Amino acid sequence: MSISTKYDPASIEDKWYNHWMENGFFKAEVNPDKEPYSIVIPPPNVTGVLHMGHMLNNTIQDILIRKARMEGKEACWVPGTDHASIATEAKVVAMLREKGIKKSDLSRDEFMKHAWEWKEKYGGIILEQLKKLGASCDWDRTAFTMDEGYYKAVIKVFVDLHKKGYIYRGLRMINWDTEAQTALSNEEVIYKEDGEKATLYSVRYQIKGTEEYVTIATVRPETILGDAAIAVNPKDKRYTHLIGKKAIVPFVNREIPIITDEHVELDFGTGCLKVTPAHDPNDYEIGQRHDLEVIDTINLDGTLNEACGIDKYVGLDRFKVRKLIVKDLEEAGHLVGTEDFITRIGRSERTNTVVEPKLSLQWFINMKDISRKAHAAVMEDDVLLFPSKFKNTYNHWMENVRDWCISRQLWWGQRIPAYFYGQGEDDYVVAETMEEALQLAREKSGKADLDVANLKQDEDVLDTWASSWLFPQAVFDGFNDDCFDKETGKIIKGKNPDLDYFYPTNTLVTAPEILFFWVARMIIAGYEYNGEKPFKNVYLTGIVRDKKRRKMSKSLGNSPDPLDLIKQYGADGVRTGMLFSSPAGNDLLFDEKLVEQGRNFSNKIWNAFRLVTGWEVKDIPQPEENKLAIEWFESRLNQSIAELEDHFGKFRMSDALMTVYKLVWNDFCSWYLEWIKPEYQQPIDQVTLDKTIALFEQLMKVLHPFMPFITEELWHGVKERSNDPIITSAWPQAGSFDKSILVSADLLFEITTNLRNLRNSKGLSPKENLELLVKTKNESAIKAISASIQKLANVSSVSFAQAKPDNCSSFVLGGDEYFIPLNLEIDVEAEKQKLEEELKYAKGFLMSVEKKLSNEKFVSGAPAQVVENEKKKKADAEAKIKAIEESLRSL
RNA sequence: GGGUUCUUAGCUCAGUUGGUUCAGAGCACCUCGUUUACACCGAGGGGGUCGGGGGUUCGAAUCCCUCAGGACCCACCA
Numbered sequence: 023m024s025i026s027t028k029y030d031p032a033s034i035e036d037k038w039y040n041h042w043m044e045n046g047f048f049k050a051e052v053n054p055d056k057e058p059y060s061i062v063i064p065p066p067n068v069t070g071v072l073h074m075g076h077m078l079n080n081t082i083q084d085i086l087i088r089k090a091r092m093e094g095k096e097a098c099w100v101p102g103t104d105h106a107s108i109a110t111e112a113k114v115v116a117m118l119r120e121k122g123i124k125k126s127d128l129s130r131d132e133f134m135k136h137a138w139e140w141k142e143k144y145g146g147i148i149l150e151q152l153k154k155l156g157a158s159c160d161w162d163r164t165a166f167t168m169d170e171g172y173y174k175a176v177i178k179v180f181v182d183l184h185k186k187g188y189i190y191r192g193l194r195m196i197n198w199d200t201e202a203q204t205a206l207s208n209e210e211v212i213y214k215e216d217g218e219k220a221t222l223y224s225v226r227y228q229i230k231g232t233e234e235y236v237t238i239a240t241v242r243p244e245t246i247l248g249d250a251a252i253a254v255n256p257k258d259k260r261y262t263h264l265i266g267k268k269a270i271v272p273f274v275n276r277e278i279p280i281i282t283d284e285h286v287e288l289d290f291g292t293g294c295l296k297v298t299p300a301h302d303p304n305d306y307e308i309g310q311r312h313d314l315e316v317i318d319t320i321n322l323d324g325t326l327n328e329a330c331g332i333d334k335y336v337g338l339d340r341f342k343v344r345k346l347i348v349k350d351l352e353e354a355g356h357l358v359g360t361e362d363f364i365t366r367i368g369r370s371e372r373t374n375t376v377v378e379p380k381l382s383l384q385w386f387i388n389m390k391d392i393s394r395k396a397h398a399a400v401m402e403d404d405v406l407l408f409p410s411k412f413k414n415t416y417n418h419w420m421e422n423v424r425d426w427c428i429s430r431q432l433w434w435g436q437r438i439p440a441y442f443y444g445q446g447e448d449d450y451v452v453a454e455t456m457e458e459a460l461q462l463a464r465e466k467s468g469k470a471d472l473d474v475a476n477l478k479q480d481e482d483v484l485d486t487w488a489s490s491w492l493f494p495q496a497v498f499d500g501f502n503d504d505c506f507d508k509e510t511g512k513i514i515k516g517k518n519p520d521l522d523y524f525y526p527t528n529t530l531v532t533a534p535e536i537l538f539f540w541v542a543r544m545i546i547a548g549y550e551y552n553g554e555k556p557f558k559n560v561y562l563t564g565i566v567r568d569k570k571r572r573k574m575s576k577s578l579g580n581s582p583d584p585l586d587l588i589k590q591y592g593a594d595g596v597r598t599g600m601l602f603s604s605p606a607g608n609d610l611l612f613d614e615k616l617v618e619q620g621r622n623f624s625n626k627i628w629n630a631f632r633l634v635t636g637w638e639v640k641d642i643p644q645p646e647e648n649k650l651a652i653e654w655f656e657s658r659l660n661q662s663i664a665e666l667e668d669h670f671g672k673f674r675m676s677d678a679l680m681t682v683y684k685l686v687w688n689d690f691c692s693w694y695l696e697w698i699k700p701e702y703q704q705p706i707d708q709v710t711l712d713k714t715i716a717l718f719e720q721l722m723k724v725l726h727p728f729m730p731f732i733t734e735e736l737w738h739g740v741k742e743r744s745n746d747p748i749i750t751s752a753w754p755q756a757g758s759f760d761k762s763i764l765v766s767a768d769l770l771f772e773i774t775t776n777l778r779n780l781r782n783s784k785g786l787s788p789k790e791n792l793e794l795l796v797k798t799k800n801e802s803a804i805k806a807i808s809a810s811i812q813k814l815a816n817v818s819s820v821s822f823a824q825a826k827p828d829n830c831s832s833f834v835l836g837g838d839e840y841f842i843p844l845n846l847e848i849d850v851e852a853e854k855q856k857l858e859e860e861l862k863y864a865k866g867f868l869m870s871v872e873k874k875l876s877n878e879k880f881v882s883g884a885p886a887q888v889v890e891n892e893k894k895k896k897a898d899a900e901a902k903i904k905a906i907e908e909s910l911r912s913l
Numbered sequence: 914g915g916g917u918u919c920u921u922a923g924c925u926c927a928g929u930u931g932g933u934u935c936a937g938a939g940c941a942c943c944u945c946g947u948u949u950a951c952a953c954c955g956a957g958g959g960g961g962u963c964g965g966g967g968g969u970u971c972g973a974a975u976c977c978c979u980c981a982g983g984a985c986c987c988a989c990c991a
Binding site for chain 2 (some may be wrong): 287
């Protein structure tokens with residue numbers, strides 16, 4: 023045999039991927055004769071690189087799409103990338119900085135030119151990497167969320183939602199990233215799990231006209247200069263006498279009122295809260311309730327401004343000022359004390375800077391009404407979440423849905439199509455183009471002489487999610503002018519064949535982290551624009567962690583390079599490795615050993631192939647036992663396929679793989695092949711070989727979605743079939759199976775195992791021939807499998823006996839006794855002990871069964887079937903006990 | 914603080930409506946084996962009483978209560 027004993031993935035993976043590509047097997051188009059099956063990829067960041075999370079996620083998608091393709095569906099997997107405005111802009115800014123270019127020195131157009139250049143250069147690397155994994159995406163459909171059509175779709179939706187009254191502009195306290203200088207949505211603010219160390223400062227404020235002081239506690243003393251009030255709880259008796267009086271802000275000597283508000287907690291700090299409406303969300307709300315002045319003392323870049331009233335702080339960073347002011351307060355005698363304090367500081371997901379609450383004019387989508395159908399869709403199982411536990415989370419979020427801040431103070435993204443023609447807050451119009459805007463502006467302002475020069479487009483761009491939430495429609499060009507009706511704000515059916523055919527998509531595979539960021543919003547957009555869900559199933563993968571349960575991250579250095587892994591273990595090995603340990607909805611504890619197991623599995627398959635294709639065929643009769651082996655494996659295969667379908671139906675991918683894994687390794691390799699394998703260097707009969715190859719082909723098919731490369735290679739290895747690749751072959755259907763054959767084979771396997779065990783314990787070589795004598799009431803059952811017993815257990819003869827011959831070892835199965843004559847000294851004591859242990863167990867078991875059966879309440883209360891089963895158990899146990907006792911007696 | 918959820922062999926997990934020996938799987942582990950597809954292998958084996966306690970029931974890993982310990986989501990105390 024000249025083929026290597028090791029499977030070498032590197033030598034074939036590119037070959038087959040190119041073959042699939044060249045033949046257009048990944049392409050999907052409208053085909054009325056076929057049922058569509060579509061998946062849209064969760065678009066990775068355009069400048070991102072492949073990490074383990076992508077590997078898991080895309081492996082699952084590829085499995086689903088390949089299976090659907092084999093099932094004869096028009097399988098369409100749309101790939102794409104996301105422009106990821108903050109992340110990408112940050113990268114571009116950093117790149118420019120390295121070149122010595124400041125963003126602030128560039129015009130918007132110049133910056134965008136750099137950004138596009140960057141995108142062209144680095145964008146899409148991640149998609150190339152996905153090809154190495156075997157991803158069978160329809161690459162001709164590759165989408166980008168800033169493509170021209172996509173860009174227009176986003177703008178159309180903004181205009182439409184504004185028209186429908188869902189979009190509004192408002193002054194709100196938002197999360198401000200002082201480094202990226204943009205607003206962030208709540209979801210983009212990260213709080214460290216255990217909080218962060220901070221210092222809680224106690225500062226005293228003098229009460230006007232007295233020598234009395236109130237002491238407040240704060241972690242942000244730099245905001246003192248923006249204080250507008252001191253608040254106490256109305257129930258707090260300690261301060262009742264101060265209510266209505268004025269306190270004096272240190273240094274600036276502003277007089278601020280002492281007010282009461284329920285928000286203040288009695289037992290925190292001193293019970294006095296300084297209220298800084300400009301720099302704290304809660305304080306802002308208190309300010310609203312009490313009509314307090316908003317004194318904004320912090321600039322967009324995090325430095326203090328003139329409003330703080332102290333010249334020496336102006337222009338300094340908030341954290342520097344904090345240090346300075348603490349020192350100043352101390353010197354002035356206002357600092358009463360400090361203590362260490364653990365608090366939860368919000369940081370920007372993208373830049374990691376401490377988020378500054380900031381009042382600012384931003385654009386929002388009012389979520390309450392627009393999300394109603396999307397909420398119901400999940401609750402009523404129109405959209406299914408896997409695992410379903412996320413239904414609760416989804417429900418909770420949707421019930422408390424908050425308005426979505428969609429403006430970002432960046433350049434890289436879809437620019438908000440709002441055009442201002444005056445200084446007033448309301449002096450703007452929203453339109454797709456400058457021309458339309460001009461017309462609208464003339465109408466709204468009543469100034470017919472307005473021209474383009476008088477219009478100023480909003481500088482901000484939209485949140486990235488405000489583009490990716492349209493992904494399922496936009497990738498099929500669902501907002502083009504033909505099918506998107508601007509009057510009704512709906513996508514009309516019958517105008518876009520692609521969309522009509524592939525939408526709604528079937529399954530979305532993504533991470534739970536973006537259930538609200540993305541999934542919920544896509545569902546909202548689906549109902550808003552198509553009046554229909556964007557996908558039927560949502561499979562939520564776990565997070566890939568290392569074996570210590572730490573999240574994989576660059577800084578920890580615990581994340582392997584996926585491409586290295588593929589090089590080392592093969593794409594199929596990596597795919598199966600990832601899947602071995604990813605139960606639905608649970609985190610994947612990644613361990614390279616899993617990938618090793620995947621590689622080993624590839625090798626096992628490879629060697630089964632070598633065996634099956636290595637025999638010489640001769641015109642000889644088919645051995646009796648081979649017929650049984652084939653019948654048995656056919657039944658096992660059908661049983662396994664049924665099980666596999668069940669797992670797939672429930673999105674239990676790990677279990678699905680495990681079913682196939684065990685079928686191949688245990689049933690096919692360990693039992694079937696040993697069963698039919700000819701003696702060394704002996705030929706095989708034609709019938710068995712043909713059947714075996716056919717069975718092997720079936721195995722390759724069920725393996726193909728999991729392991730596309732090796733299965734394609736071996737599919738072509740067993741037969742010349744240039745125009746008939748496995749990727750488009752027909753998925754096997756689960757046929758019926760003969761239960762009696764499975765039962766019969768189980769007995770065969772049990773006998774074989776017992777005999778192997780005997781050899782093991784007696785130190786007998788597997789090569790040594792043994793004889794088997796059976797005492798049974800059902801000789802025909804043994805006769806049916808005796809040839810197979812001889813083959814599998816290396817037994818020279820199987821015959822029947824009425825009593826135990828001398829010098830035998832024995833075992834008991836069911837009510838039957840099996841004797842193996844040995845030319846050895848039998849250790850009678852050991853045999854006895856073994857049998858007595860079995861007897862003890864059997865008797866104990868019988869007792870528990872009898873106890874149940876003698877319980878009248880059980881017999882009358884339990885269903886007839888259950889009682890019947892107990893009776894059978896009793897009879898079986900009795901037969902077994904009898905056989906063991908006989909064995910013991912004859913020792 | 915509000916909510917959701919989990920705790921089954923050394924590890925990662927199955928265990929559908931309580932009842933077929935339901936206590937399972939894969940990996941790991943131990944013993945033996947250089948057998949003629951594969952040592953990236955083969956054969957065999959030992960491990961848990963289902964987080965603790967209480968209850969319902971003829972019967973509970975499976976239902977209820979309680980305690981302990983995780984995880985996640987939301988909100989957030991200056």
